Structures are given as structure tokens and as C-alpha cells.
Amino acid sequence: MANEFPQALTIAGSDSDGSAGMEADLTTFFTLGVHGMCVLTAAVAGNSYGIDASQSMPTAFVAQQFKTLAADFHIRASKTGMLADSELIRTVAANVKDGQFGPLVLDPVIITKHGAMLLEESAYETLREELIPLATVITPNFFEAQKLAEMEIKTDDDTVTAAHKLQDLGAKNVLLKGAHHDGDQKEVRDYALLEDGTSFWLSAPYVATDRINGTGDTLSSAITAEMAKGESIADAFRLAKQYTYEAIADPIAVGHKFGPINHWAPKIQH
Ligand SMILES: Nc1ncnc2c1ncn2[C@@H]1O[C@H](COP(=O)(O)OP(=O)(O)OP(=O)(O)O)[C@@H](O)[C@H]1O
Numbered sequence: 001m002a003n004e005f006p007q008a009l010t011i012a013g014s015d016s017d018g019s020a021g022m023e024a025d026l027t028t029f030f031t032l033g034v035h036g037m038c039v040l041t042a043a044v045a046g047n048s049y050g051i052d053a054s055q056s057m058p059t060a061f062v063a064q065q066f067k068t069l070a071a072d073f074h075i076r077a078s079k080t081g082m083l084a085d086s087e088l089i090r091t092v093a094a095n096v097k098d099g100q101f102g103p104l105v106l107d108p109v110i111i112t113k114h115g116a117m118l119l120e121e122s123a124y125e126t127l128r129e130e131l132i133p134l135a136t137v138i139t140p141n142f143f144e145a146q147k148l149a150e151m152e153i154k155t156d157d158d159t160v161t162a163a164h165k166l167q168d169l170g171a172k173n174v175l176l177k178g179a180h181h182d183g184d185q186k187e188v189r190d191y192a193l194l195e196d197g198t199s200f201w202l203s204a205p206y207v208a209t210d211r212i213n214g215t216g217d218t219l220s221s222a223i224t225a226e227m228a229k230g231e232s233i234a235d236a237f238r239l240a241k242q243y244t245y246e247a248i249a250d251p252i253a254v255g256h257k258f259g260p261i262n263h264w265a266p267k268i269q270h
């Protein structure tokens with residue numbers, strides 16, 4: 001259809017506090033001028049202190065959501081969030097492998113800001129074998145990169161090595177997010193390794209705040225939204241980093257601990 005409005009898909013868990021998971025993904029899509037759709041994989045009972053309970057969706061229902069969306073829409077890019085276990089990973093892989101939902105941004109959600117584990121350890125291997133090879137982009141945080149690349153990251157050289165290992169596993173483009181736990185640090189640096197072998201660092205000032213729930217979801221959703229609008233991968237990385245930084249830098253008061261970031265703050269250029 002000519003002049004079709006950009007459409008993107010999140011394949012993720014719902015987080016009841018509205019700041020992370022599917023809720024953060026859809027907020028980011030809509031704020032960036034993309035129509036967002038969702039395949040629900042799981043739901044968690046979460047607030048700004050932590051996650052109290054988690055429930056996975058039946059795989060047949062997950063598969064049906066893909067089928068129903070495919071029967072109608074032209075989705076230009078998709079992303080994954082919480083996938084919970086091996087069975088769900090296999091269901092998602094089977095449904096995205098022919099590319100009908102556009103290029104895939106894989107946010108390998110393993111651990112949350114509060115330290116809750118959202119992926120069974122027995123499923124790391126399934127993620128490596130079944131989903132990483134289908135990823136146009138992978139966006140692990142510092143912890144997830146070390147788990148998936150099976151190595152410790154202490155230096156910039158280690159970061160570069162881990163990104164290459166993720167590429168060797170089949171992810172075409174890697175955005176490896178740097179650590180941000182040190183109150184004295186001045187900047188947060190992420191490392192981008194592209195399919196053609198070029199690489200660059202993306203840096204933003206470190207913001208000393210607890211209001212960082214959903215930053216990872218937001219970054220990967222913003223990349224997906226920009227890809228759905230036709231931006232190159234490198235530009236999608238840059239625009240998404242800027243969006244996420246601006247949403248962190250101007251916090252809003254919601255909840256008592258790891259509150260949401262501010263999706264009204266970014267100055268968006270359409
Ligand atoms: N305090 C901060 N100041 C500046 N930038 C930050 C801060 N916290 C996170 N970021 C940025 O937010 C983006 C998301 O990174 P982060 O490491 O928080 O992802 P994540 O751990 O996957 O997040 P989540 O726990 O929400 O899944 C990165 O670009 C990171 O540099």
C-alpha cells in the first residue's frame with residue numbers, strides 16, 4: 001500500500017507498573033511516530049521495587065497472535081523482550097524465521113533493574129542456538145553480554161571481543177550496552193559493531209538517578225521504531241541512544257524506587 005504508516009511489533013512480557021516490558025515498548029513506538037502492535041509472551045506483577053510474580057502465556061496462544069497479525073498488517077520491524085523459557089523462544093523463532101515481521105531486534109532480557117531474572121538459565125543455550133542467528137540486531141546489557149558470550153568483560157578490548165562472539169553466534173549487528181553502576185562515572189558508553197565490520201562507541205553523560213526502569217526496553221524499541229521508519233542501523237542506534245538519554249535525564253516522580261523514565265522529554269525529529 002502506498003504511503004502506508006510505519007508499523008512495528010513487540011514480542012514481549014507485560015509489566016504491570018507500566019514502565020518496562022511491553023508497556024515501555026509500545027510507549028516508545030507511539031512516541032516515535034510508529035504504530036505499535038504486540039505479541040504477549042508473559043506477564044509480571046511488578047512495581048518500582050521489584051517483581052513479585054510472573055506468568056508465561058501458553059505457546060499456542062502466542063503462535064495465534066502472530067498468525068492473526070500476519071493475516072492483516074505489514075509490520076516493518078519487530079523486537080523481542082521477555083521470553084521466559086525455551087518453549088517460548090522456540091515458538092517465537094518458528095514464527096519470525098521467514099522474515100514476515102521485518103528485521104528482528106533481539107533484546108535478550110535476562111535480568112531487570114531490580115535484579116529479577118526473567119529468563120530461565122536453562123534457556124540461555126536455546127536463545128544462542130535458535131534466536132540469535134535470526135537477529136538483525138542484538139542489544140544485550142553488560143550482564144547479558146557476558147552470559148551469552150560466555151566471558152567476563154573488564155576492559156574495552158573485552159567488550160569488542162564479546163561483540164564479535166555475539167556476531168559469530170549469528171547476530172548481524174550488535175549494540176553492547178556498557179555498565180552504569182558507579183556513582184562517580186561521567187559517561188555511559190555502548191559499543192556498536194555493524195554487519196560490515198565497522199564499529200563505533202555511543203556515549204552519553206551518566207545520570208545519577210534511580211528512575212531507570214525500562215531503559216533497555218526503550219533503547220531496543222527506539223531502534224526498532226527507527227528501522228520501521230527506514231533509518232539505517234547505525235542511525236537507528238544513534239537516534240535511539242539520544243532518545244533514551246533524554247528520557248533518563250529529565251526524570252518524573254512515579255513510584256518509590258526504580259521509577260519510569262520520561263517519554264515526554266525527548267525532542268523528537270520526525
Ligand atoms: N544512569 C544512566 N545514565 C545515562 N544513561 C543510562 C543510564 N542507565 C542506562 N543508561 C543507558 O540506557 C540504555 C539502556 O541500557 P541499560 O544497560 O540500562 O539496559 P538494560 O540493563 O537492558 O535495561 P533494563 O534493566 O531496563 O533491561 C543504554 O544506552 C545505557 O547507556
Ligand SMILES: Cc1ncc(COP(=O)(O)O)c(N)n1
Nearest residue numbers: 013015020021214215216217
Ligand atoms: C515484562 C518485563 N520485561 C522486561 C523488563 C526489564 O526491563 P528493562 O530491562 O528495560 O528495565 C521488565 N522489568 N519487565
